[in-house]
Amino acid sequence: xxxxxxxxxxxxxxxxxxxxxxxxxxxxxxxxxxxxxxxxxxxxxxxxxxxxxxxxxxxxxxxxxxxxxxxxxxxxxxxxxxxxxxxxxxxxxxxxxxxxxxxxxxxxxxxxxxxxxxxxxxxxxxxxxxxxxxxxxxxxxxxxxxxxxxxxxxxxxxxxxxxxxxxxxxxxxxxxxxxxxxxxxxxxxxxxxxxxxxxxxxxxxxxxxxxxxxxxxxxxxxxxxxxxx
Amino acid sequence: xxxxxxxxxxxxxxxxxxxxxxxxxxxxxxxxxxxxxxxxxxxxxxxxxxxxxxxxxxxxxxxxxxxxxxxxxxxxxxxxxxxxxxxxxxxxxxxxxxxxxxxxxxxxxxxxxxxxxxxxxxxxxxxxxxxxxxxxxxxxxxxxxxxxxxxxxxxxxxxxxxxxxxxxxxxxxxxxxxxxxxxxxxxxxxxxxxxxxxxxxxxxxxxxxxxxxxxxxxxxxxxxxxxxxxxxxxxxxxxxxxxxxxxxxxxxxxxxxxxxx
Amino acid sequence: xxxxxxxxxxxxxxxxxxxxxxxxxxxxxxxxxxxxxxxxxxxxxxxxxxxxxxxxxxxxxxxxxxxxxxxxxxxxxxxxxxxxxxxxxxxxxxxxxxxxxxxxxxxxxxxxxxxxxxxxxxxxxxxxxxxxxxxxxxxxxxxxxxxxxxxxxxxxxxxxxxxxxxxxxxxxxxxxxxxxxxxxxxxxxxxxxxxxxxxxxxxxxxxxxxxxxxxxxxxxxxxxxxxxxxxxxxxxxxxxxxxxxxxxxxxxxxxxxxxxxxxxxxxxxxxxxxxxxxxxxxxxxxxxxxxxxxxxxxxxxxxxxxxxxxxxxxxxxxxxxxxxxxxxxxxxxxxxxxxxxxxxxxxxx
Numbered sequence: 001x002x003x004x005x006x007x008x009x010x011x012x013x014x015x016x017x018x019x020x021x022x023x024x025x026x027x028x029x030x031x032x033x034x035x036x037x038x039x040x041x042x043x044x045x046x047x048x049x050x051x052x053x054x055x056x057x058x059x060x061x062x063x064x065x066x067x068x069x070x071x072x073x074x075x076x077x078x079x080x081x082x083x084x085x086x087x088x089x090x091x092x093x094x095x096x097x098x099x100x101x102x103x104x105x106x107x108x109x110x111x112x113x114x115x116x117x118x119x120x121x122x123x124x125x126x127x128x129x130x131x132x133x134x135x136x137x138x139x140x141x142x143x144x145x146x147x148x149x150x151x152x153x154x155x156x157x158x159x160x161x162x163x164x165x166x167x168x169x170x171x172x173x174x175x176x177x178x179x180x181x182x183x184x185x186x187x188x189x190x191x192x193x194x195x196x197x198x199x200x201x202x203x204x205x206x207x208x209x210x211x212x213x214x215x216x217x218x219x220x221x222x223x224x225x226x227x228x229x
Numbered sequence: 230x231x232x233x234x235x236x237x238x239x240x241x242x243x244x245x246x247x248x249x250x251x252x253x254x255x256x257x258x259x260x261x262x263x264x265x266x267x268x269x270x271x272x273x274x275x276x277x278x279x280x281x282x283x284x285x286x287x288x289x290x291x292x293x294x295x296x297x298x299x300x301x302x303x304x305x306x307x308x309x310x311x312x313x314x315x316x317x318x319x320x321x322x323x324x325x326x327x328x329x330x331x332x333x334x335x336x337x338x339x340x341x342x343x344x345x346x347x348x349x350x351x352x353x354x355x356x357x358x359x360x361x362x363x364x365x366x367x368x369x370x371x372x373x374x375x376x377x378x379x380x381x382x383x384x385x386x387x388x389x390x391x392x393x394x395x396x397x398x399x400x401x402x403x404x405x406x407x408x409x410x411x412x413x414x415x416x417x418x419x420x421x422x423x424x425x426x427x428x429x430x431x432x433x434x435x436x437x438x439x440x441x442x443x444x445x446x447x448x449x450x451x452x453x454x455x456x457x458x459x460x461x462x463x464x465x466x467x468x469x470x471x472x473x474x475x476x477x478x479x480x481x482x483x484x485x486x487x488x489x490x
Numbered sequence: 491x492x493x494x495x496x497x498x499x500x501x502x503x504x505x506x507x508x509x510x511x512x513x514x515x516x517x518x519x520x521x522x523x524x525x526x527x528x529x530x531x532x533x534x535x536x537x538x539x540x541x542x543x544x545x546x547x548x549x550x551x552x553x554x555x556x557x558x559x560x561x562x563x564x565x566x567x568x569x570x571x572x573x574x575x576x577x578x579x580x581x582x583x584x585x586x587x588x589x590x591x592x593x594x595x596x597x598x599x600x601x602x603x604x605x606x607x608x609x610x611x612x613x614x615x616x617x618x619x620x621x622x623x624x625x626x627x628x629x630x631x632x633x634x635x636x637x638x639x640x641x642x643x644x645x646x647x648x649x650x651x652x653x654x655x656x657x658x659x660x661x662x663x664x665x666x667x668x669x670x671x672x673x674x675x676x677x678x679x680x681x682x683x684x685x686x687x688x689x690x691x692x693x694x695x696x697x698x699x700x701x702x703x704x705x706x707x708x709x710x711x712x713x714x715x716x717x718x719x720x721x722x723x724x725x726x727x728x729x730x731x732x733x734x735x736x737x738x739x740x741x742x743x744x745x746x747x748x749x750x751x752x753x754x755x756x757x758x759x760x761x762x763x764x765x766x767x768x769x770x771x772x773x774x775x776x777x778x779x780x781x782x783x784x785x786x787x788x789x790x791x792x793x794x795x796x797x798x799x800x801x802x803x804x805x806x807x808x809x810x811x812x813x814x815x816x817x818x819x820x821x822x823x824x825x826x827x828x829x830x831x832x833x834x835x836x837x838x839x
Contacts, residue, residue, distance in 0.1 A: 036694040037665065049391035076393040088384045091403050093410075106394050132773060147545045149775065154388070167391070173691060176544035176717045181761035181769035188768060202694040205720070208765035 001027045001196040002048060002165050007057035009040075009047050016055060017043045023215060027164065030188060030197040032207030035217030041200045045167050048198070049081065050074055062164040076107045080158025080195075082168035082187075086151035086175075090142040096153055097138025100124050103161035127156040131186055148179030155186050165196040172206060184210050235478025242472050246292035257286040257442045266458045276460045278450055280440075287442040288464040294437065295444050296472075298354060299424040302361045303416050309362070310369025311409065315400050317374040318381065328374065334367035340426070347435050354443075357436040361423060372415055376408040414480055421476035425469055444469055504532040505575070505683055505711050506556060510568035513551050513560060521780045522565065525551040527735040529568075530806055535575055535682065538712040540722045540743070542758065543732035546776060549715045552732070553685050556713060557605060558587040558595040574602050575682050600631050604676035606686040606705070610668035614660035620671060621656030627675035635678075643674050647704055666697045670704065677708035684709035688716055719762055723747060731755045734776050734787035741809040751810040751819075753792045786813065 002025035010016035017040040025031045033041040046052035047059055050066040050073055058067045064075055083089040090099055098105075101124050108114035115123065124138055131152040145153060151171065158166055168187060172180035188210045191197045201207050207214045250257075261281035269276045275284035317327040346360035380386070381404055389399050430436040431445025439446060444465040451461035508531040514522040526548045533539055541549045554560050555570050570587040585598050599605075607613045614623050621640060628635045635643075637656065644652035647670045660668060669689060677684055686705055690698035698718065702725045705712060714726065722729060722743055729746045731739040731754065739752040750756040760770040774791040777783070785800035786792070792799070794814055804811040808819055 036697070051387060051391065073390060073395070074393045078393060079391055081388045081391040083384050083388055085384055089388045091385050093406050102389075102394070103392055106392075106398060109398075146775065158392070161392075177719065177758050177761040177769075178772040179544060181763070181771040184763070184769060185771050203763070204695065205765055206763040209763040210768055 001025055001062065002167075002198055003058075003060045004044065004048070005058045005060075007044065007047060007059060008055045009043055009052060009057075010055060011043075011052075018047075021057070021217075025165070025196040025198050027196045028191055028194045029213070030191045030199060030211040032211035032214040033198065033200045033217060034202065034204055034207055034214050036202055039217040041217050042169055045169055045198070045200055048167055049079060076110055077103055077161035078164055080155075080161075080163040080166040082151070082154050082158055082166065082171045082183075084170040084173055086147055086154055087142075087145070089154050090145075090150055092141075092143050094142055095138060096128070096133075096136060096140045096142060096145070097121075097124050099142060099153060100127055100138070100156045100160055102157060107161060123160060124156075127160045128153075130159070130189075131156045132182060146179075148175055148182065151175060151179065151183055152186070155183065155190075159190060159195075163195060165198065166190055168197065168199045170201055171199065172201070173203070180206070233479060233482045235475045235480070235482055238471055238475030239479060242292070242468065242475060243296065246289055246296055249289035250286070250293065253286060253289060255283060255286050257282060257290040258440055259283075266454065268458070268460055269463075275464045276458065278447075278458075278461060279454055282442075284447075284461065284464050287447060288444070288468060291442040291444050291447060291465070292468060294354065294441070295424055295427055298358055298427055299420050302358055302365060302423050302427075303420050305362045306365035306419075307369050307412060307416050309366040310371075311373055311405065311412075313366065313370040314373030314408070315377055315405060317370060318377045318400070318404075319396070331367050331370045331374070335371050339364045339368075343426075343430070344435070347430070352435050352438065354431075354437045354441070357427065357430055361426070365419075365423075369412065369415070373408050373412060376411045377404050380404045380407045414483065417476050417483075418480050421473035424472050428465070428469055504534045504573065505537075506531070506533040506570075506572055508532075508552075508555065508568070508570045511555060511570055512565075512567035513548075513555065514565045515561070516563055516565065517780060524735050524779045524782065525564075526555070527783070528803075528805075529735075529737055531730065531737065531740070533683075533711055533713065536710055537728060538706065538709070538726040539714070539728045539730055540726040541713060541715045541730045541732060542717070542719060542722075544776060546734075546779065547732040548735040549732050550687065551735075553687055553713070553715055555587060556683070556685055557603060558585075558590070558599060560588065572598065572602065572683070574598075601679070602681050602683060604679070604681040604684040604709070606669075606672050606676045606684070606689050608687040608689070608691065610665060610672045611660060613672055614668060616660055618659070619657050620660055620663060620668075623660075624656070624671060624675050628678055631679035633679060643678070644671065647671075647674055648700070666693055666701070669693065669701055673701065673704055673708065677705075680708075680710070683711045683713070686712070686714045689714065690716065690718060690721065719747070719759065731758070734783065735779055736787065736803075736811060737806055738788065738811045739809060740806065751815045752788075752812045753794055753814075754788050757791075786811075 002023070004021060004023040007018055007021045008016045009018045021044060023031070023044070033044065035041045043052065047054050047066060048061060053070040054067045059065060061074065061078060064078055066072065066074070101120055104115060104120060104123060125134070128134055128136055128138065133149060133152050133156070136149070142150065142153065166187070171187070172183050175183065184206065187197055187199065199207060199211065204214070259282060263281065264277050265279055265281040267273060267277045273283050273285065275288060278284055278287070313327060313331065317324050317331060343360045343364045346363055347356055350356040350359065386399055386403060389403065427436060428445035428448060431443050432449045437443035437446055447461070447465040451465065454461055508529050511526055511529040512524070513526040514524050517523050529548070529552065541552060543549045551560070560566060566588050572585040572587055574585065585594065587595070614620060621637065624640055625635060637653070640656060641652040644655065649655055649667055649670060655663065655667070663671070673689070684705065689705065690701055693701060698721055702721055705714065706725055712726070716722065726743050729741065729743045730737055731752060733754050739746060739750065739755045741751065746755060747759065750759055757770070757772045761772060763769050772791060777787050777790070783803055785802060786795070786804050789795040789799040796814070799813055804813050804816070807816060810816070
């Protein structure tokens with residue numbers, strides 16, 4: 001799960017964008033971070049993924065803490081990431097299959113063991129099916145994908161290594177309503193499977209349609225809402 | 230976009246140079262003073278030089294030498310430049326230090342530096358190749374560093390880092406392939422210019438040595454005997470011009486296609 | 491091909507008319523990409539239209555056609571004309587958006603059409619000040635403007651300290667500010683037609699509302715491409731829904747939002763997020779645009795598709811291109827039984 005405790009962070013040479021921020025994302029839940037641009041919600045994400053050092057406070061993602069050793073990168077397979085621009089979050093020279101499998105490949109390199117070629121192929125096929133891309137040929141180039149498909153590939157990549165947490169930065173802002181609704185359902189599905197999901201968005205209705213709790217950065221007391229049914 | 234005229238030109242030159250010597254049998258160095266300085270005829274399509282050597286044969290064999298040298302120089306410079314350029318993107322202290330070194334080297338005038346290296350090593354085609362590589366790689370290192378930094382700005386690198394991928398993986402599997410593509414254009418242009426520069430150094434007596442068949446040397450002969458046998462100029466000048474023209478047009482065409490996409 | 495029209499006829503000459511417009515981009519190996527298929531669209535003076543559809547539905551190409559900036563390598567069939575408003579009773583020459591020479595189109599674009607791009611940051615030269623860009627925009631319309639007037643315009647749209655801000659580079663302006671400046675620049679010369687490409691996708695909700703309000707106030711006829719159906723009520727009179735290069739529904743906004751006639755429109759509305767309820771999603775993907783369609787392009791994903799839907803492409807008639815809707819329309823005047831929750835913001839315009 002994700003734990004943010006009294007976090008202050010900002011960009012070099014500028015005053016802190018986030019000050020004394022506390023947040024808890026338990027495993028198996030979706031938490032939404034709501035706020036207009038410039039309020040610091042993306043900054044929180046950057047600290048959580050280790051991209052930006054914190055000025056004070058602590059952050060923990062399961063057993064890893066980016067604030068413990070600044071500049072450290074997350075252990076392989078701990079975090080999954082979904083970005084605002086789906087097409088730019090994929091390598092344009094790669095294929096879908098290779099992209100989705102990369103977290104597995106990286107882990108195999110690191111642990112010198114792991115999956116056979118077949119197991120890898122099956123894992124990719126399974127993950128693609130999970131994100132409703134089961135009919136997509138893994139040899140497809142990422143540049144041939146529509147925006148909606150690209151985001152689903154990104155989600156498949158984020159999920160394949162069985163992460164403890166997923167962070168999503170405005171995952172639907174580039175998408176039309178039907179593709180956005182699929183992404184939302186997939187994120188909810190991930191949470192229902194035990195992953196801690198943290199979603200940043202400026203769209204209140206979106207967050208409240210699938211998150212267990214929504215935190216408004218402008219008014220830090222968390223406003224809870226439950227998904228219906 | 231019309232057909233790649235440049236590509237066709239280049240293919241013609243390369244084809245002639247690769248296949249020609251096999252088809253047009255004969256020794257480019259065979260002298261026959263009885264037929265020296267003959268104008269083009271059905272026996273000798275480009276005529277003969279001051280030693281009675283067939284100019285067409287010399288052109289084709291010389292082309293092999295010049296082109297292979299130019300390719301080796303360019304490829305080696307790109308390779309070294311790729312490695313150094315990627316290393317130059319690392320965070321302090323390594324990256325900035327390498328970058329400073331590369332920037333300094335790039336600022337030095339390349340032809341003068343090549344002359345200096347040749348002066349130190351001695352003349353000859355092999356030393357010329359070494360000199361050009363020594364002088365040429367910093368340009369690529371800087372270019373590649375620029376492309377690499379730009380590529381690293383793309384969100385997929387951030388996503389990879391957040392998922393725990395190491396720098397080696399990101400650089401090697403994502404950044405490098407993208408930069409190599411970008412460099413292909415510069416390298417193609419460079420090929421033409423390197424060829425012309427090689428001929429120039431040979432012309433000055435700093436590269437290939439007589440009696441080797443080489444385009445630059447042939448140009449020098451052409452100059453010496455211009456009043457008596459102006460046709461000596463035809464082969465080497467046309468060959469060099471076509472190669473440079475070919476690479477330039479190929480690059481323009483590739484550029485144009487990319488733009489209209 | 492395009493006859494001159496007499497301006498000012500009541501409800502008469504539409505401002506823009508697309509007739510059976512086909513646009514095919516040449517692709518690799520002889521396969522083309524059918525970006526627009528048989529598009530019929532008319533926009534009258536003073537009308538405001540929202541164009542909705544997923545990426546690849548053809549909405550960007552539609553805007554390009556209206557702007558007259560279809561790429562030269564595109565193969566175009568059918569017609570697209572712009573009829574500039576003129577004095578009543580006088581003849582005005584129509585502008586062939588497809589065939590006219592670039593010089594004419596450029597003159598037309600500058601005077602008659604304003605364009606608000608999707609990404610405001612990309613539209614501004616990063617090396618020059620914002621003021622420089624805005625002055626150029628005015629000059630492109632054949633007008634000049636003093637810095638004081640410029641500052642006044644910016645102040646009117648809520649940009650603080652406009653005089654100082656004008657001298658700054660775009661990087662120091664926020665996305666919202668740039669978008670407002672872009673709207674001002676595009677509408678300064680009061681063009682009869684304003685086109686906006688997803689002007690709010692990068693903006694927060696409250697800011698998006700402001701922006702659209704601004705657009706509405708500063709335009710006479712407006713075509714807005716948008717994803718955001720929630721923001722549409724109160725902004726536009728009419729909604730055009732596109733799918734796979736065709737217009738599938740084209741009806742007054744209020745009607746369409748409450749009683750969508752086309753199954754895709756209904757699916758679109760059901761997938762809008764509402765608090766406390768997971769949105770419905772629409773399985774599948776739109777068909778690749780590289781093949782000519784046989785039958786209704788939406789049929790594979792349509793919950794109400796019948797075998798007959800694959801036989802022929804439904805034409806746009808009565809504002810909808812759906813065999814079932816046509817049949818229903820013929821049987822019962824009440825409209826299709828589909829009902830969706832009205833968007834909470836839709837109640838008050």
